[in-house]
Amino acid sequence: MSVAITARDLARRFGAKWAVAGIDLDVPRAQIYGFLGPNGSGKSTTIRMLCGLLVPTRGTVTVLGHPAPKESEVVRRKLGYMTQRFSLWEDLTVRENLEFMCRVYGLGRAAIRERIADRMRRYDLEGIAAQRAGTLSGGQRQRLALGAATLHDPELLLLDEPTNAVDPQSRRDFWESLFELVGRGTTILVSTHYMDEAERCHRLAILDAGRVAAEGEPKDLARDIDAVVVEIGEIDFAAARRSLAGVGAVRSIAQLGNRLRVLLPHGTAEPARLIRAALADGNPGARVELVGASLEDVFVAATRLRGEAARPERAA
Amino acid sequence: MKWLERLAAVAAKEVRQLARDRITIGLIVGIPAIQLLLYGYAINFDVRGVQTVVLDQARSSLSRRLVGDLGVTQVLGGIRQARTDAELHELMRQGDANIAIVIPADVERRIAQGDRAALQILVDGSQPVLENVAAGLASLPFLRRPGRPAAARPVEIMVAYNPERRTAVQIVPALCGVILTMTMMVFTSTAIVRERERGNLELLITTPVSTAELMAGKLLPYVGIGLIQTTLILALGYWLFGVAIQGSLIELYLGALLFIAASLSMGLLISTVAQTQFQAIQMSLVMVLPSILMSGFMFPFEGMPKAAQWIAQVLPLTHFNEIIRGIVLRGASLADMRFELGKLSVILILMLTFAMARFRKRLD
Missing domain, CATH: 3.40.50.300 (P-loop containing nucleotide triphosphate hydrolases)
Known part of the structure; x- marks a missing residue:
């Protein structure tokens, strides 16, 4: 080449x-x-x-x-x-x-x-x-x-x-x-x-x-993303944001329509369970699932997660 | 010949843009015409109608005749009488009078004995030409020859000043240089800055256009404009003020060409320093004002301090004033003006070299 x-x-x-x-x-x-x-x-x-x-x-x-x-x-x-x-x-x-x-x-x-x-x-x-x-x-x-x-x-x-x-x-x-x-x-x-x-x-x-x-x-960037993407649906957004803000591992929260997209560091143990536990108080019925990363997730992960791990990320 | 093609492309673009800029086109013709009319008629070393206040402490027939004689000269106009010294100073301070004449109570004795000044003339020092008026008044014959006051002819003051026509004859050629300095420097100083300000330069410098091609292409149209302005000024000077050209017209244009090029190169140098058009115009003014004041246009060159004369050597106008006055008024040839031409050439080459060295096809 x-x-x-x-x-x-x-x-x-x-x-x-x-x-x-x-x-x-x-x-x-x-x-x-x-x-x-x-x-x-x-x-x-x-x-x-x-x-x-x-x-x-x-x-x-x-x-x-x-x-x-x-x-x-x-x-x-x-x-x-x-x-x-x-x-x-x-x-x-x-x-x-x-x-x-x-x-x-x-x-x-x-x-x-x-x-x-x-x-x-x-x-x-x-x-x-x-x-x-x-x-x-x-x-x-x-x-x-x-x-x-x-x-x-x-x-x-x-x-x-x-x-x-x-x-x-x-x-x-x-x-x-x-x-x-x-x-x-x-x-x-x-x-x-x-x-x-x-x-x-x-x-x-x-x-x-x-x-x-x-x-x-x-497409390689999306596949090899250095983060885990979790999507949450059927929730009260304000309550969910409050609950998730207390979770140290959450790096980024973004709302897409009636879903929340949450980025967690690569290698987080059982991310879906972690999120579900965090949401148990305000949104016990939340639907939580692991999804594939989009380029935007890659962008967020690449530009925001690096060096900012100690600081909880606010939603974009 | 690729370079020539690129140079021509830049020049053609500049002309096209100029042609679309109606205000600038108007300025090209308007500035010389208006300035020539303004200065041609307004700048007049032949002083008339100076506001005067007289404090007549003698109140004798001689003092009244003196005041009458002063009025006849027409140099002094609107003569007022003050009653007290305080009133006189008040009028001067307010600017209602620019010259004050005090006739002392014992004026007749003073004139007769001639040991003390018969009259006291006060001049508003803020207006330089008036001092000459005062000097003229002081030399009035009737003050020195008390026996023949009737011999005091107002004409004698006039001798101290240029007859009206001579002023215009001096002004027109010099004005040609002043107007070219103003327009040439301002136009070129903004020429490259304008491209920078509008963002065109970033694109232009990524093309194969070289610095020399860009600068020459930018300057050429203005050389043409400068020659048009020269023609306009000389033609108006001839028609309106009867200033005929004694020397060779071709030599005059050759001299003007060199002067235009030198002024343009100075503008170009400014263009490579300034970041905005506003800055460029400010910087041009820094050059234009000394040109007007120090080049011998306003005041006699020899009358300036030595240091000022040295500084004035940097100004193209100083040398062009000599050239154009020589050719237009004295009928001199370019050969007579070789030193001035040499100095203009040095300025041109230095400025162009600096400008080329300063301009980089880069953004940093």
Whole structure:
């Protein structure tokens, strides 16, 4: 399996704060690799170090075979970058933005015509070609940004929270476009804080406080979760929360509809019985069962359980 | 030629964005026109109608004639009489009078003996030009030649000041430099900061555009704008104030081109330091004000302290003032102005080097 990005002990400090505190990455080619993490977990900083916008405080990065930031200029020709904030020119039209990006990437006249026509068709921009980018909707902006980032047929696409403020249908379409790009051999690294998007990635790194808290394929992560998930139904929620708050082993409680989902440390002896005993006072008739973990459980377990074992976790 | 294509792309984008920014387009034409009209008509070293208060303690026929003669000069306007010394000072303090003339009770004896000052002239020191007025008044012949007070001709004061037309002739060429300094520095200083503020820079610097291509592409449109403004100022100066160009027009444009480039590079340097457009404009003002005050535009260059003259060497306007005054007024050639051209070139090269060195295709 060929590798697009390798990072070893990659770290970046801003003042006294380590935004990225030493992470290892191996991003395989022609796959979608996801960064899942809360705000401030180091996703953007990592991506910016990958495209040479920030110099690492420590560690090494190799992108498409070139060390960053030393050979970032070379890499930039093979790389497409979609910034978190819309960064095309709002006072230029859709077509003018695409034209400018083509010229900046040094495409010839014929290539420019052909590429722009193709991206307009592919990302449904034909109807808004003459519209200024500042007047576009969230979904339209995002399609334009993706079209602009792929004009020079990059080998690697770095997408920093591309689906922020985009409606669900546009998000679905966007992900279809990403899979189509991967089908043609593009490597995609995408950061997100949506679980459903993380689930669609080939591989996933869960970032927390500048570290990789978990890494792997989404379904493996769910299978190998370092926690036990217990679901409780048919209860009085307020009473149940009070009862469970006293149980030291409970790491997280989340309500899903008319059920409570409780995370306990891996290796807890007879977790269902423990919970049932705790609920005996207020909810003697509660239905308690062990269930398989979801990606959200993995996320919670990876980002909240580590180092917080002593502190009882409140519901999200 | 890929670099040229990228440079052209940046320049074309800049022009397109400028063309859509109606207010800025208005400013490009409006600033020179308004400033020229304002300064051309308002800045006038030919002082007239200075508010005056007279305290006549003599109350003799001579003192009344003196007051009458002062009124005829037109330099002093709205002459008021004060009854007491306190009233005189009160009027001065309130700014109702800028010059006070005290005629002592024994004025006739003083003039006759000539041993003590016959008149006392008080000047509002907060307005510098007025001191010259006072000096002019003090040298009025009738004060020294008591026997022939009728010879006191108001014309003699006028000699101390430029005739009205000469003021405009001095102002127009110098104003060309001042206006270019203001617009060029403000426009370029915000050019890169604007991209940073709007978030475009993060995308732009991940493309193959090099620092030099980006900067040159950003500057080129403004060079064109600077030349348009130069033309506008010179044309208005000719039509409205009759300021003709004595030297070669082409040489004038070449000199202006170098000055525009130097001002732009200074703006560009500001652009690499400032984080927001607001900061950029503040920093430009820090350069613009000394340019107006210290370049010889407002006050004679030789009249400034040596240290100030040295500082003024850093300002492109100081050298351009010499060049444009030389070419427009004295009919000098560029060869005559080679030292000034040399200094402008040094400023240009230094500023560009600093700006390029400071700008990194990075965010940190």
